[in-house]
Amino acid sequence: MQTILYKANTRGNANHGWLQSFHTFSFASYHNPNRMNFGAMRVLNDDTVAAGRGFDMHRHLNMEIVSIPLSGDLEHKDSMGNQTVIQQGDIQVMSAGTGIDHSEYNKNSDREVQFLQIWIMPNQRPVAPRYDQMKINEHHLKNEFVQILSPNQDDEGVWIYQDAWFHMGDFTQEQTLVHNLHKKGNGLFIFVLExxxxxxxxxxxxxxAIGVYDIAELEITAQSDSKILLIEVPMQF
Structure with missing residues (x-):
């Protein structure tokens, strides 16, 4: 088993006034040659956007972009004509492919919005751009990891062009689970949200967070009431 520890206080930080962003991996003005990616995961930004502010229309190419709101309401618009709002309990995915323009704005004028922005490098290119979003864990299951993303269109959750799986769960104190990886050669990134x-x-x-690889399964124990995100990605791609 090989591990890479990512303590919260070692992340890069950018404070733009309207945006407070913590970067697990090198991003924009934050550059750390030892933190460029974890396997196929290139970006994990923990963003807080001020009331009424947001990211203006901008372009992406050949990247799988996943957004997971943690609080508030995030309004999405893109060059494919989509105009939607995502909020806590949703997951959003864009396959940028040959090119997509999008904006993400805090829809509310009286409170912040918090969300995770995660970029996964694809295993196919070029592909036609696509957008999707859905509710996750609608049955409010506790003490188990619920799959929210996979490479399979007909599987549970949204899908992307990569052999990656995301799971999320809410756990009570001292609950222990063993998570089995889906594919040999993948690594597992454990991110404690709460x-x-x-x-x-x-x-x-x-x-x-901690990245773990050269494993087939991993035991995880909640030390307190917790919310945990698992991101499984290929280490070689």
Whole structure:
């Protein structure tokens, strides 16, 4: 088993006034040659956007872009004609492919919006741009990891052009689960959104993460009531 620890207080940070962003991997003005990616995951930004502000229309190419709102309402518009709002309990995915322009704005004028922005490098290019969003864990299941993303169009959750799987779960204190990886050669990135958890010999507090590879399964224990995101990606791509 190989591990890479990502403590919350070691992340890059950009404060633009209207945007507070914490970067797990090198992004924009934050450059750390030791933190360029974890396998096929290139970006994990933990963003807070001020009331009524947001990202103006801009372009992406050949990237799978996943957004997971944590609070508030995020309004999406794109060059394919989509205009939607995503909020806590949703997941949004864009296959940028040959090119997509989009904007993301805080729809509310009286509160912040918080969301994760995750970029996964695709296993196919070029592809036609596409957009999708859906509700996750509509049955409010607890103490299990719910699949929210996969490479399969007919599987649970949204899908992307990569052999990647995302799971998310809410756990009560001292709950232990064993997570089995879907594909040999993949790595597992454990990101503690709230609470604390023990994984791969490390205690992870809020917004801490650990990347683990050369494994087939991993035991994870919630040390307190916790919300945990799992991101499984190919280490070679």
């Amino acid at each position: 609470g604390s958890a023990h994984a791969a010999g490390e205690l992870l507090d809020r917004r801490d």
